[in-house]
Amino acid sequence: MSYPEEYIEDEVYGQRLLISVNADPRELKSNIRAARAILHSYIDVSIIINAHTMSFGHKNPEYTIDGQLGDRKGIMGEKGVTAGFKTAKKQGCKIVVIDLDEHILQVRSYELSKYISRRKADFVSGMITACYVVFDGEAVMVNANLQTRREIMSAIEILNPGTSSY
Numbered sequence: 001m002s003y004p005e006e007y008i009e010d011e012v013y014g015q016r017l018l019i020s021v022n023a024d025p026r027e028l029k030s031n032i033r034a035a036r037a038i039l040h041s042y043i044d045v046s047i048i049i050n051a052h053t054m055s056f057g058h059k060n061p062e063y064t065i066d067g068q069l070g071d072r073k074g075i076m077g078e079k080g081v082t083a084g085f086k087t088a089k090k091q092g093c094k095i096v097v098i099d100l101d102e103h104i105l106q107v108r109s110y111e112l113s114k115y116i117s118r119r120k121a122d123f124v125s126g127m128i129t130a131c132y133v134v135f136d137g138e139a140v141m142v143n144a145n146l147q148t149r150r151e152i153m154s155a156i157e158i159l160n161p162g163t164s165s166y
Contacts, residue, residue: 005051013039016046024052024062027072031062034072034099034134038065041139061093068129070095074102081115089127096128100135100159107135107160113153120144135159 010017010032017035019028028049035047048064063070071093073084081098088096098116100107112133122128123145132139133156140155147155 007048010036012036017049018047019049020051022051023049024059027062030074030099030102031072033101034097034139035063037101037134037137038097038132038139040137042141059091061088061091063095063097065095065097065130065132068094070097070130070132072097072099072134074099076103078108078111078115081112081119085119085122085128089122094127094129096131098131098133100133104135107156109153109156109160112156113149116142116152117144117149133159 006021007018008021009015010019013036016039017032019032023031031049035049038045039047045066050060050062050064053060061069061071063072069092071088071091073080073088073096075081075084075098084098085096098112116131119128119131123143129143131142133142136159138159140158142152142155144152
């Protein structure tokens with residue numbers, strides 16, 4: 001027996017951010033914060049925070065972003081990008097949200113761009129279509145198939161102006 005999904009409209013972004021009444025309560029605050037950063041930075045995007053389920057031992061993707069599955073990865077450091085992409089692909093995600101607010105105090109765009117650029121094959125194959133990087137209430141979207149490492153680094157620097165890239 002399946003039940004129709006119920007959603008609550010976000011108090012800030014309304015219908016642009018719908019939250020499942022069955023969303024994971026342990027990650028809900030972080031998921032809403034990161035989603036709002038994306039919506040703040042991209043006015044034409046809409047996001048659904050999905051219901052929480054466990055299947056095949058894997059968590060389901062937290063988001064549906066413009067109709068595509070996406071997952072938030074609260075990485076501990078730049079090297080976490082690799083594991084985040086691998087896990088997202090196993091979950092069937094097309095979009096990876098790299099959440100720097102969870103554990104990182106300063107964006108190191110040089111290092112972060114290096115690890116995102118190394119995921120180029122994921123973008124070229126179409127397994128991943130977009131990567132949002134979230135920091136301090138802002139977000140940028142990068143795509144290693146369409147952007148060089150330097151272009152990715154420049155996009156990420158927008159999140160943390162006035163700091164060294166290295």
